[in-house]
Amino acid sequence: WSPVNAYIGLAMTTELTEGETRQQILDLFGVEDAETLRKQVSAVWESVYQDDSNEVCVLANSLWLENGLQYNKEATDALGYHYYASVYRGDLGSNKINKDIAAWINNNTGNFLADSTKGIALSPETIMALYSTLYFQAKWSDEFSESKNTEGVFHATDGDMQAVYMNKKLK
Secondary structure, three states, X not given: OOHHHHHHHHHHXXXXXXXXXHHHXXXXXXXOOHHHHHHXXXXXXXXXXXXXXXXXXXXEXXXXXXXXXXXXXXXXXXXXXXXXXXXXXEOOXXXXXXXXXXXXXXXXXOOOOHHHXXXXXXXXXXXXXEEEEEEEEEOOOOOOOHHHOEEEEEEEOOEEEEEEEOOOOOO
């Protein structure tokens, strides 16, 4: 998990709650109102999001809603607009939706979580689910040459073991 995803996911719940629950979340973030939190989330999103030739850091959010239930359109629109969340409807807990969620996660994480997403199985009693992903991949600013690697002893707390060390001369 990523702290950025935990932050954004919890912030998203302010759009889905009211009263004391909403105020508790706003207090946790140290903000007066949802609009201030939205601006903070946007600033975090824009500071983290990167997609160029050296670094990819892509965030994605989604809201999954149970078919046949009424939801507050203002809240779902706010999630789409302020939190860049895609909103989906379906029979939560069904094999189709479980596979759709897994596919959404895999699509937004470069398939790095494919083994973990096989086990997604929402309960049929689920009426709403939030998912937030972060895909990160970057190049070293100074790449190591594999030919300079050496083997040596690594002294771990549970005993010594052989390890490969990447080496580079310091300037």
